[in-house]
Amino acid sequence: MAQGAVEYAKELGCKHPEIVLHLDHGDSFETCKSCIDYGFSSVMIDASSLPFEENIALTKKVVDYAHQFDVTVEAELGVLAGVEDDVVAEESHYTKPEEVIDFATRTGCDSLAISIGTSHGAYKFKPEQCTRDPKTGKLVPPPLAFDVLEEVEKKLPGFPIVLHGSSSVPQEYVDIINANGGNLPDAVGIPEDQLRKAAKSAVCKINIDSDSRLAFTAAVRKVLAEKPGEFDPRKYCGPARDEMVKLYKHKIIEVLGSDGKAE
Ligand SMILES: [Zn+2]
Numbered sequence: 358m359a360q361g362a363v364e365y366a367k368e369l370g371c372k373h374p375e376i377v378l379h380l381d382h383g384d385s386f387e388t389c390k391s392c393i394d395y396g397f398s399s400v401m402i403d404a405s406s407l408p409f410e411e412n413i414a415l416t417k418k419v420v421d422y423a424h425q426f427d428v429t430v431e432a433e434l435g436v437l438a439g440v441e442d443d444v445v446a447e448e449s450h451y452t453k454p455e456e457v458i459d460f461a462t463r464t465g466c467d468s469l470a471i472s473i474g475t476s477h478g479a480y481k482f483k484p485e486q487c488t489r490d491p492k493t494g495k496l497v498p499p500p501l502a503f504d505v506l507e508e509v510e511k512k513l514p515g516f517p518i519v520l521h522g523s524s525s526v527p528q529e530y531v532d533i534i535n536a537n538g539g540n541l542p543d544a545v546g547i548p549e550d551q552l553r554k555a556a557k558s559a560v561c562k563i564n565i566d567s568d569s570r571l572a573f574t575a576a577v578r579k580v581l582a583e584k585p586g587e588f589d590p591r592k593y594c595g596p597a598r599d600e601m602v603k604l605y606k607h608k609i610i611e612v613l614g615s616d617g618k619a620e
Contacts, residue, residue: 361396379431381564389419393428401470405433409456416464424465431562434460435472437522454508461513468517468562471509473502475522479531479544479567487545495528496545501555510559517561524567525549525612527604533575537582544571549612556613565608569601576600 366374380400383389389400402419404412416432423430435452452471461469475481487496509518526546534541552563576597581587610616 383419386415386418386422389430390422393423393426397428399429399431399467401431401433403433403470405436405470405472409460413460413463416460416466420465420467429467430465431468431470431519432460432464432466433470433521437472437476451502451505452509454505454512457509457512461516468519469509469513470519470521471506473505473520474499475501475520475547477522477567479524479526479541479546479571481522481524481526481546484543493528496543498545498548501547501551503554506555506558506560513559516559518559519562519564520552520555520560521564523547523552523555523563524565524571525552527568527571530568530571530575534571534578537575537578539574539578552612553614556615563613568608569604572600572604573597 362376362378363374366376377399378397380389380392380397382403383392383400384403386402389402392400400419400423402416404415407415412432412434416430420430420432434456436450451473457469457471460466482496482498484496487498489495490497506518524546525548526544531541531544546567556563574597576599577593580593580596584592587593
């Protein structure tokens, strides 16, 4: 599958395409195995909701299979709050730094997603966890647990760390959505300066999804509100796609600092 994408990119004129096909939040050995068998270049096994020893056992089983095919494995230790796909967690439990060496050594995983206060979705914090900006009335979220990240880095020097649930929930998109018939009160995310700081550490992958959904929805709502007679999907999906491209360019270049690294 990844191979097919590489061929296609070459057809389009990309000389040295490096394309990754990654399974996010695989929840069983069977799901990970079928993706590996279909040619994925990396998989995530998210057994973070299981007890520590069961997380290790399942992760190791996936690693042992994946490494036979040069497929890399991302694991997760610690629990993120929020909902993504079928992985549901009521509350967040920071990763315990004292567990990471044992976990990484015994599972053989290639990268590790940790919990330091990020979470999935556009409502990352309850209002009572935040303060409020007196001028704008907007919620100001609590900072990420950089002390936990630093401890993890000390325990596993140079080991690739991953952050999930790292949308910033840009308030300009929330405002456009709310001004054009939407209803996202108190949607709040991780400030970009905190992601910038994390990107300079051992964190090598930061997952951002909700922000692109917000960008897309804001553009669609704006077009439909301004032109209520519009019914051609090309007229609102086009601008929505352009807004997503703008957003991801900004994230890659200005927030994550990862442009040009694939050369
Ligand atoms: Zn995730």
